[in-house]
Amino acid sequence: MTRPAEKTAFRAVSLTGFVLCLLAALWGWRTGVLTSQERLHAFVASCGMAGALLFTVFQAVQVVVPILPGGLGCLAGVLLFGPGWGFVYNYVGICAGSLLAFAVARNCGKPLLHLLFSEKTIVRYSRWTEEKNRFARLFALAIFLPVAPDDFLCYLAGTTEMSWRRYTAIILLCKPFAIALYSLGLTLLWQALA
Template sequence: MSVGSAPATSAAAPADGVPSRRDPVRLAARLSPLLGLAISATLVVWGLQTGVLQSLENLQAFIGSLGAWGPVVFLLASTASVVFPIVPAGLLVIAGPVLFGALEGTVYNYVAVCAGSLLNFLIARHVGLSLIERIFSERTVEKFLGWTRSAHFTRAFALAITLPVAPDDLLCYIAGTTRMRWRTYVLIILLCKPWALIAYGLGISALVLRYLPW
């Protein structure tokens, strides 16, 4: 599917001059950060009241007490946050090494982020721009759609996935609307994602553990 073949208008656009009803997907995308913030604040309050967040040892002991459910819940939450950003995926990437240790946490980050990124591509390939423009702002989408018009888009995409500075989730959706082959996309994600996760996840989590008063 090429960019040119994707729907050019938003699903929420009015027809015949009659305002359409509020788009539930667009509304959910706008409210989801507030929901994520509320959930995070609730968990912090609960952690402080129960003593789980009083020290790193307490936190890791609690995660360990969950058994296999700890990694399973983390993997599901991290994968979901890549597909639909209720909680910024970057926060969970930092949390991985803190909760599970440097090696195990990085492996969990890699599995979850790669799974979410592959889902983004598949969703965009089957739905097109109509859904993407409902989740992200049209200005942001148009900005990065300009990349797809370059003959060097594949290289630029690979570089963006390698560096922890670009909006990876959006770029993965946009890549699904281009003529990029599934095989090429999978190779880029699997080979380039580790470097961003190591630089961002391990780097920031190390700073958090060093300066957080635990």
């Protein structure tokens, strides 16, 4: 079990990240970067490859320290870089973050789950780990379909006996469908609202 001080520190880091994202959004709105697609594309183009790299790193960090819902990042990738490159940057960032989350959980163990996630989520999905092969199948299905808390499941997988090879194969092979579905669905929704 984690100590209250650790939970408070982690929540403070998450809140700080959220506030920084909010401030960036306010800046983007006030400067017109978030209200004009032309200005947004011009801003991203002015950053060159640094913009793509920063976005990819943001997506990776987003898995390890969830600040915003992952779907918003997928939408941002498509809006910033178009459907092709947006998908690539989303995929690379999310897969890198998923591998990092697995590594962190592998090293820190189950107490980390209690620090990062609600008890309700832990109880609900921990039942999946009671049978080794069952967890791998359910994990792969959950990663393939964009319906489960992927960030949590990546951490949970790191606390199981799942091998790095199997985990990596599941992430690399199953993530593209979910990312494409999120990106396409949210893009269509965004266009309908705009």
